[in-house]
Amino acid sequence: xxxxxxxxxxxxxxxxxxxxxxxxxxxxxxxxxxxxxxxxxxxxxxxxxxxxxxxxxxxxxxxxxxxxxxxxxxxxxxxxxxxxxxxxxxxxxxxxxxxxxxxxxxxxxxxxxxxxxxxxxxxxxxxxxxxxxxxxxxxxxxxxxxxxxxxxxxxxxxxxxxxxxxxxxxxxxxxxxxxxxxxxxxxxxxxxxxxxxxxxxxxxxxxxxxxxxxxxxxxxxxxxxxxxxxxxxxxxxxxxxxxxxxxxxxxxxxxxxxxxxxxxxxxxxxxxxxxxxxxxxxxxxxxxxxxxxxxxxxxxxxxxxxxxxxxxxxxxxxxxxxxxxxxxxxxxxxxxxxxxxxxxxxxxxxxxxxxxxxxxxxxxxxxxxxxxxxxxxxxxxxxxxxxxxxxxxxxxxxxxxxxxxxxxxxxxxxxxxxxxxxx
Numbered sequence: 001x002x003x004x005x006x007x008x009x010x011x012x013x014x015x016x017x018x019x020x021x022x023x024x025x026x027x028x029x030x031x032x033x034x035x036x037x038x039x040x041x042x043x044x045x046x047x048x049x050x051x052x053x054x055x056x057x058x059x060x061x062x063x064x065x066x067x068x069x070x071x072x073x074x075x076x077x078x079x080x081x082x083x084x085x086x087x088x089x090x091x092x093x094x095x096x097x098x099x100x101x102x103x104x105x106x107x108x109x110x111x112x113x114x115x116x117x118x119x120x121x122x123x124x125x126x127x128x129x130x131x132x133x134x135x136x137x138x139x140x141x142x143x144x145x146x147x148x149x150x151x152x153x154x155x156x157x158x159x160x161x162x163x164x165x166x167x168x169x170x171x172x173x174x175x176x177x178x179x180x181x182x183x184x185x186x187x188x189x190x191x192x193x194x195x196x197x198x199x200x201x202x203x204x205x206x207x208x209x210x211x212x213x214x215x216x217x218x219x220x221x222x223x224x225x226x227x228x229x230x231x232x233x234x235x236x237x238x239x240x241x242x243x244x245x246x247x248x249x250x251x252x253x254x255x256x257x258x259x260x261x262x263x264x265x266x267x268x269x270x271x272x273x274x275x276x277x278x279x280x281x282x283x284x285x286x287x288x289x290x291x292x293x294x295x296x297x298x299x300x301x302x303x304x305x306x307x308x309x310x311x312x313x314x315x316x317x318x319x320x321x322x323x324x325x326x327x328x329x330x331x332x333x334x335x336x337x338x339x340x341x342x343x344x345x346x347x348x349x350x351x352x353x354x355x356x357x358x359x360x361x362x363x364x365x366x367x368x369x370x371x372x373x374x375x376x377x378x379x380x381x382x383x384x385x386x387x388x389x390x391x392x393x394x395x396x397x398x399x400x401x402x403x404x405x406x407x408x409x410x411x412x413x414x415x416x417x418x419x420x421x422x423x
Contacts, residue, residue: 137161
């Protein structure tokens, strides 16, 4: 068989040869017009046949027809390529790529809480006393142990101090000087009445009496500060608790030297019936906070929540973490909460507050701004900047940039963004 479908036995006959050639030409033309949209891609495959046909007289007209068909098909091919390129540029992903994504609608929910934050339980410094020795001395007796409950004014540590003896001596001397000066002033007053003393001597006696009285008051105040009774023959100083609470730390040891300049306190007493929880709140969540706001504190040790309130919001943002310190007060009547415990704190929302939210996995961030991928009605994905607020239970509040009911990529957002950027 020759190309075109003619038997080789008929090659010698002019009439039959002409018929076979016309049949081959008609068949090739029908195929070319039937597949006009793919002629350009098929040209390499048709090249050998075109070369063979070029040996005949009619090859010029045949090739002209094919070229015209190819030129007519080129605009359609270009339009198809343009549509595909535009689809990729407009945010279209292939069905295989879309199968990796999950979408969630922008919803509005009742806000029972505004944020879940991590914090640390600490002593309430307003109910904590860090006690050092007000006078230099040597520790001679320890009267409490760590963990002991103590009452206000209870002795904690006994020190032997030479200043106690000095304060006693100052008091005795000041008392004697004050008595003598008062008597001299009284005598001067009587002599003045009898005009038997010069005025300057009278005024000098009065001034000496005032000075002696002031010195006596100073010596007495020193004994009161040391909690020593006047005239008590002792050289010991008792370090006492200024408030009722628990001994949470004791650095004092028998025989150690102590003074007011010591780097560490001898004893720390704290009232643990109320503690603090210190948080670091991101700056974007500051509008959610205000003093007096209710909070719920949870710790790993217990299943229940501990209610509290926001006591103070810091005024300075830490540059490294972009957070603000927040202090919360939490009642602790059963002393279950221990200082240094890690806590999870939930900021409670005002009644009736509703929030527009999306899943937290839908957010994409460059470190400064947030954006989400939104699916349009035609299936395209649009990268849209948003402002976010509270984050609770896997949901993030959206302040602006989205409308209720719009669908965002909730899983696979990073993958989708990378595919769109590379398309």
